[in-house]
Amino acid sequence: MxxxxxxxxxxxxxxxxxxxxxxxxxxxxxxxxxxxxxxxxxxxxxDDGEPVAGEVLPLESIAVNLAGGGYLKIGIALQLTEEAASGGHGGGGVDGSKALDLVISTFSQAQPTDVTGARDALKESLRQQIIDAYTDHEEGTQMVMDVYLTEYVTQ
Missing domain, CATH: 1.20.5 (Single alpha-helices involved in coiled-coils or other helix-helix interfaces)
Known part of the structure; x- marks a missing residue:
């Protein structure tokens, strides 16, 4: 017990x-x-200083002659930031002329095999060039945050 x-x-x-x-x-x-x-x-x-996505600006497709013969018909759209929508970068919005010029200069130097085999690398190179071209480095204002391929046809 x-x-x-x-x-x-x-x-x-x-x-x-x-x-x-x-x-x-x-x-x-x-x-x-x-x-x-x-x-x-x-x-x-x-806010970590990361840009906030704004509207998407589609640009007209263009045909680019490739370095090794043939051509590429390519269309892009720019993912703008909210700052671009508010009229930064000169107050006139974003003009796609610089981006189209960079498309021509980037892809006209490419071989047809590069355009089909190294598409992602070419797109990333183009993306970095366009973002840099649309960034005001003095103010730190970024107008474009990404680039989308909307058309990509080779012949």
């Missing part, structure tokens, strides 16, 4: 310890959640 008494006296004590552990786990989880929420609110959710 003395064994039953010790079991009975240990049970309430064991439950109290288990209850304290559960409470500590709940408090720890709540603190982690509050810390994560504060991080996202103050650090991750803020």
């Amino acid at each position: 003395s064994k039953k008494k010790t079991d009975e006296t240990e049970t309430p004590e064991g439950e109290a310890k288990g209850g304290k552990k559960k409470l500590l786990v709940i408090v720890a989880v709540a603190l982690v959640a509050l810390g994560a929420g504060a991080y996202f609110m103050f650090f991750a959710g803020g």
Whole structure:
């Protein structure tokens, strides 16, 4: 019988310890959640200087003579930033002339095999050139944030 008494006296004590552990786990989880929420609110959710997407400006397709013969008919669209929509970069909006000139100069130097085999590399090169051409480096204003191919036909 003395064994039953010790079991009975240990049970309430064991439950109290288990209850304290559960409470500590709940408090720890709540603190982690509050810390994560504060991080996202103050650090991750803020403006990191990344441009915000605005409208997409489709440009007319053009035919480019390739260096090794043949031609490429290519169409692009520019993903503008919100700053471009507000009239930055001279106040007149974005003119696609620079972008089309860069398309011609980039692809007219390419061989037909490059146009079909290295399309992604050529597109990335063109993307970087266009973004750089439409960025005011003095003010840090970026007018174009991406370039999309809308037509790509070789012959």
